[in-house]
Structure formats: C-alpha cells, structure tokens
Amino acid sequence: MPAGTPGSARHSSTAAGLKKQPAEPRPSASIILLSPTNQVLLLHRVHTLSAFPSAHVFPGGNLSAFHDGDIPPPGDAGRHADSLPYRLGAIRETFEESGILLAQHMCAGGDALLNLPSADRDEARRAIYENKERFVDWVERVGGVVDAENLVPFTRWITPEATPKRFTTQMYLYMLPLSSSEDPAIAAAQSEAMIPTPDGGVEHMAARFDDAASWLEKQRKGEIILFPPQYFLLQLISQFLTGPPPPSAGSVNNLAAGVTEHYAWQRERLRGFLDAVPTATEPRAAGHHTAWIPWKDKVISPVTLGLRRSDRRTILGLDKPGPELKGTERGGDWERVVLVKFGKGVVRDVEVRSREEVLAEERKAERAAEALKL
Structure with missing residues (x-):
C-alpha cells in the first residue's frame, strides 16, 4: 500500500479521520558513569540547544553506523534491545563529550584503563566527531580495546509518541576502576573544568562528578535542571551510592583499604539491585x-x-x-x-x-x- 494512504505505515484511519503515526525513535545510548568514589558524571548543556537546553545530562548521544556498526532497522526487535552498536555508541559519545576513554590496554591485564595524554585525546575527539577516523580503529591504533563488556544495562527509555523528535535510548552503568582516579580526564571532570568538546562547546559547557544525592538536592533547590529520566535514575542509585564511609581511627593503610572496600560494597549492592x-x-x-x-x-x-x-x-x-x-x-x-x-x-x-x-x-x-x- 502506498505510503501516506489510510492504513499505511505512516497513517491509520480513525473515526476522527487520518491520524499521523508517531515519529520513528532514533537509536541512542547513554552512560551513568561512576567515579572511583562512586560519584556520577553529568554534563551541563548550553541554553541554546533545542533538546534539553541548560539541563544536566548523562554523557551519550545518537548511534552512528560509521562508528558503531550495523544498527537494527525500524521494525526489527533488536532496535530496542542492548547490542554491540549501542555499547560502542555509548562509549564513543562519552569520549567525544568528556574525554574519558572507556578502553583497556590491549596487552595489559587487570581493569586499568588505557591512559593517553590529554592532547592526544583532544585531537582524537575532534577527528572522531568529524568522522575522519572510526572510533574503534583509533582505539586499536593506540593499543587499546573498547571496554564494552563492563557496561551494565540499566533501563531503556523510549520518547513518548506525541513528541516530534523521538529516541530509543539504551542506558548503561559503568563503574570506573577504584584505582583510576589519576586519569587526567577524570580529574578534569571532578574539578568542573571546562571541557574542550569537538564542536567548540556548542553542546556542553562543563562536566563534573558529584554524589547522586547532591545532584538531586541541587535540582530541588532550582540550581540545575534534571529531566525526568535523569532524576528518576539518580533517585534509584542514590539508595546505594551514599557517599564516603564515616570517619574511623586506624593506620593510613587500613583506612585506605577500608574506603576502597566501602565503595566496592556500594557497587555490589547496586549490581544486585539491577538483577x-x-x-x-x-x-x-x-x-x-x-x-x-x-x-x-x-x-x-x-x-x-x-x-x-x-x-x-x-x-x-x-x-x-x-x-x-x-x-x-x-x-x-x-x-x-x-x-x-x-x-x-x-x-x-x-x-x-x-x-x-x-x-x-x-x-x-x-x-x-x-x-x-x-
């Protein structure tokens, strides 16, 4: 049946006449990124954007066939399910937007992330954003492998059907290794440094880690804008990510070990909650x-x-x-x-x-x- 006729894929006949079908949701992915101290990374969007202006959001964005591989087409059940293209897109967008590279060294063991000089990262962010080099090819060229396996699915959000621009967004949780706080990009985000985004800061002004409860309190005070998905997910994880342990006496080594165990315990409880x-x-x-x-x-x-x-x-x-x-x-x-x-x-x-x-x-x-x- 030709598109546009009653009963076709784009329109259906109702008692009131022709009713336009909802816009096709565009595949996208986002990451709730936890710091070594279980704080959450949010990006502050500029006020001139048409989508989520001035809001604080998790890093993420639209999938790209060039970078992320074959994306399931409309009507395919896989379009609304976790898969490798969604994972690659989430990690790539996080790198483009914050400079934090979720990739491990190809030859090294353990959970340490590949650490590159900031200048090399920024050059790669621009090239990847401009589609001059495929993200996975660049990661491999610098001796790394994208850490897609350690992404943990945590809900999918599909934009309501009445909205003109719609997305099917796979949310993930990623827990940075408890030993990775020396990473320069993570340190920059923790100090609320201006981030040199590939588009010159058109989309995001800054990136910062903070406690989930602190982000929620800032929203309640009117200091930041959180849209319902971000607020809802922060509310859920704030039950488990409750900040540092209370002060206690002991040697420096014992205290450090206790702090690490405290954050590991929080993460274990959160993982159990998701399952x-x-x-x-x-x-x-x-x-x-x-x-x-x-x-x-x-x-x-x-x-x-x-x-x-x-x-x-x-x-x-x-x-x-x-x-x-x-x-x-x-x-x-x-x-x-x-x-x-x-x-x-x-x-x-x-x-x-x-x-x-x-x-x-x-x-x-x-x-x-x-x-x-x-």
Whole structure:
C-alpha cells in the first residue's frame, strides 16, 4: 500500500479521520558513569540547544553506523534491545563529550584503563566527531580495546509518541576502576573544568562528578535542571551510592583499604539491585507484570496520567514500553510515578512518588472538590 494512504505505515484511519503515526525513535545510548568514589558524571548543556537546553545530562548521544556498526532497522526487535552498536555508541559519545576513554590496554591485564595524554585525546575527539577516523580503529591504533563488556544495562527509555523528535535510548552503568582516579580526564571532570568538546562547546559547557544525592538536592533547590529520566535514575542509585564511609581511627593503610572496600560494597549492592526481582515492594505493584522485569531490562516510555489538583504538576506513569513494543512482555515500572512541572524547554519540581499514594491523593482531592459543589 502506498505510503501516506489510510492504513499505511505512516497513517491509520480513525473515526476522527487520518491520524499521523508517531515519529520513528532514533537509536541512542547513554552512560551513568561512576567515579572511583562512586560519584556520577553529568554534563551541563548550553541554553541554546533545542533538546534539553541548560539541563544536566548523562554523557551519550545518537548511534552512528560509521562508528558503531550495523544498527537494527525500524521494525526489527533488536532496535530496542542492548547490542554491540549501542555499547560502542555509548562509549564513543562519552569520549567525544568528556574525554574519558572507556578502553583497556590491549596487552595489559587487570581493569586499568588505557591512559593517553590529554592532547592526544583532544585531537582524537575532534577527528572522531568529524568522522575522519572510526572510533574503534583509533582505539586499536593506540593499543587499546573498547571496554564494552563492563557496561551494565540499566533501563531503556523510549520518547513518548506525541513528541516530534523521538529516541530509543539504551542506558548503561559503568563503574570506573577504584584505582583510576589519576586519569587526567577524570580529574578534569571532578574539578568542573571546562571541557574542550569537538564542536567548540556548542553542546556542553562543563562536566563534573558529584554524589547522586547532591545532584538531586541541587535540582530541588532550582540550581540545575534534571529531566525526568535523569532524576528518576539518580533517585534509584542514590539508595546505594551514599557517599564516603564515616570517619574511623586506624593506620593510613587500613583506612585506605577500608574506603576502597566501602565503595566496592556500594557497587555490589547496586549490581544486585539491577538483577533482582520483584522490583516492587507494595503488594498491588508486586502483582503487576512489570515487577518481574529486572531494572537492567525495563523499557520506559512515560505516559501522562493527569494533572495534580494541588500544584498542577503532570503525573507521569512509567509502566508502558511505548507504541513500538506494545503487545510485548516488555515494560517499565508500575510502582512509581514522576511528578513534574513542564515549562517552555525546561522542567522543574521533579519528584518520584508511589503511584498508589499519588492516585489516592488525587481521588481524595476530587471527592473534596465534588463536595464543595453540593
């Protein structure tokens, strides 16, 4: 059937007439990057961008067939699943945007990352951004291998269908080795240095590591902008990444070993969380099929459930996987919702709450409003 006719791939017939189909989501990937002290890297986007202006975001971006290999086409189930192109894209974009290279030395053992001079990194970032050399070829040429194996899947987000620009974004968690704090790019990010991005700073102004709880607190104070996916994921991991250990007496060597063990323990708990089911604790939520999808496999396409009567914030449900995966067994998180107030290009007052509690509050508010009419 020709494209554009009723019932074709682009349009479907409804009682109200022709309804345009959602835009095809573009494959992208992003990394929640943990420092050796389990802080999280966020990039500050400039205010002139059309997508997420002025927001703090995880490093990542669109997949590239030139750099990342064959990308599953629309309609292919693999387009919305973890695969090597998504992993390569996530690592490449992180390198382009922050200079942090998630690659190991080809001949060395252990988990130490390949460390190159900053000047060499910056030159490569420009060349890769401009497609002058394939990312994996450059990594191999300098004696490294991309560390795709140590990426841990941590949800996929598909943009709601009403949005003109849509993405299917695979999120990953990557834990920098506990011994890698001497890396110059990591040190620069920790000091909130301006990063020499390949496009001259058009997309990102700075990169910084901070505690997950600190990022959330800055958002609550209005100091930074976090969109719902970033806020939601930071909220989840903040349960486990709770900062440094409390002060204790002992020798310098024993204290250092204790600190390392503390951060390793946090990471182990977080890894267990990503694999565990059920993911819900409330009885009704635990009975929903999404509770039996581990966090590493959840697919979330936010859906508006309504507006709060009390503060007019939008209530976003997180259990649906999006139109592309409708009718499959995939899904997100039924137990929680995100409350958010949308403005022109910005969001504020983001909060994660229990779905049951929020909807119960709305029913109570509705009954109170009806009583006032009597």
